[in-house]
Amino acid sequence: MTVAWRAMLVVLLALNLRPILTSIGPLLEPMRISTGLGYQQAALLTALPVLCMGAVPLLHPWSRRWLSEHAGMLGGLAAIALACLWRLQLQSAWALVASAVLAGLGVAVVQGMMPGLVNRWFPGRLAGAMGLYSAALMSGGGLAAVLGPHLAEYSGQWQLGLGAWAAPAMLAMLAWLxxxxxNIQSPVFKGNGGHWFGHRRAWLLAVYFGLINGGYTSMVAWLPAFYLEQGGSAQGGADLVGLMTLFQVLGALGLPLLLRRWVDRRPGLALALSIQLVGFMGLLMVPTAVPGLWVALIGFGLGACFSQSLTLTLEHLPTPAEAGGLAGFVQGIGFIITGCVPYIVGWLRALDGDFQSAWTVLTASVLTMLLVTIAFSPQSYAKALARPVPVDNVDALS
Incomplete structure (x- = not known):
């Protein structure tokens, strides 16, 4: 199988990992009118799938003993497809929430395997391959946000805007088969495979990943509602999510390409976080002046941060199997944190009646992670993650 075919498969898989999140925000108002969905329940539609994306990878050191990569990939894609098909028929708020959990479990399984898979399939091209994966992942989210309202308007049913994404999931299943x-052997894990609960560097990477990506889930969940509050339209809010996605793709592809010869990831991450910081400060201080500019800056920073932070994690360890295990832990803890952020944003919105406090919290979070970036010197990788704890000794930690 050529590199081009592998890259195409990575793109097809990644396209399915965000529509379940990004299709919600632009259709939130008709969903609320039809089902009686409250703002806190609406936050669960984003928060619960992301929490699933966190919980499932944490089980990877144990589940990989009985769940093969092939079965996991097919099962995850099937769960996404079934959840989307269910959304074509549902009418209640709690059915929406249940479908979000099912889809989130499917995404969690697929997404948890992707960093290790990319690391194994593209030796020597990790930064570029992770950029491609990240760009495709974000493109799928942007397409769902922009096209969802059009599909809903065309059919007269908001359910189609949520459920149409079963089609690319089924296409990805066929492509995977x-x-x-x-000719590239899947990793075989024995009983002494490592988990990372006892490593401070693993926890730092996980918290870092979670907080620098919390802005994405918050923007996806609440940007359309924020734009409506500023006097815009639902489609205008969806278009802003689409604009954010376009610049996410540019950030995910462009910055790794620009810095492809750099061993140290800190300058790229610092640049991406600084750009993101300017965008959030713009939303906080002058939200109605040039909202497209603020959203574009946030999108570029988020896209670059996602791909660069995953690359940073994978480069901490020398073998694809070890690096994939660490990436599973980092995504696990990280996505739990990321899933909590939009819920906090929704709580602050309900408490204050606007998004000012929410943007303040996100701005402070980005500034803090900018300072934390200093800690990730390439010379510290080996020492920081020496002596992984065996899975068989997990009981000793409890």
Whole structure:
């Protein structure tokens, strides 16, 4: 299988990992009118899938003993497809929440495997491959946000804007069956595979990943509602999510390409976080002046941060199996944190009646992570993650 076919398969898989989140915000008002969905329940539609994305990878050191990569990938894609098909029919708020959990579990399984898979399939091209994966992941989210309202308007049913994304999930299942490489052996994990609960660097990477990506889930969940409050339209809010996604793709692809020869990831991460910081400060201080500019800056920073932070994690360890295990832990803890952020934003919105406090919290979070970036010197990788704790000794930690 050529590199081009592998890259195509990565793109098809990644496209399915965000529509379940980004299709919600632009259709929130008709969903609320039809089902009686409250703002806190609406926050769960984003928060619960992201929490699933966190919980499932944490089980990876144990589940990989009985769940193969092939079965996991097919099962995850099938869960996404079933959840979207269910959304074509549902009418109640709690059914929406349940479908979000099912889809989130599917995304969690697929997404948890992707960093290790990319690391294994593209030796020597990790930064560029992670950029491609990140860009495709964000593109799928942007397409769902922009096209969802059009599909809903065309059909007269908001359910189609949520459920149409079963089609690309089924296409990805077919592509996986046909295109997956047979000549690149999947990792085989024995009983002494490592988990990372006892490593401070692993926890720092996880919290870092979670907080620098919390802005994404918050913007996806609440940007359309914020734009409506500023006097805009629902489609205008969806278009802003689409604009954010466009610049996310540019950030995810462009910055790794620009810095592809750099061993130290800190300058790229610092630049991405600084750009993100300017965008959030713009929303906080002059939200109605040039909202497209603020959203574009936030999008570029988020896209670059996602790909660069995953690359940073994978580069901490020398083998794809070890690096994939660490990435699973970092995504696990990280996405739990990321999933809590939009819920906090929704709580602050309900408490204050506007988004000023929410943007303040996100601005402070980005500034803090900018300072934390200093800690990730390449010379510190090996020492920081020496002596992984065996899975068989997990009881000793309890």
């Amino acid at each position: 046909i295109l997956r490489p047979r």
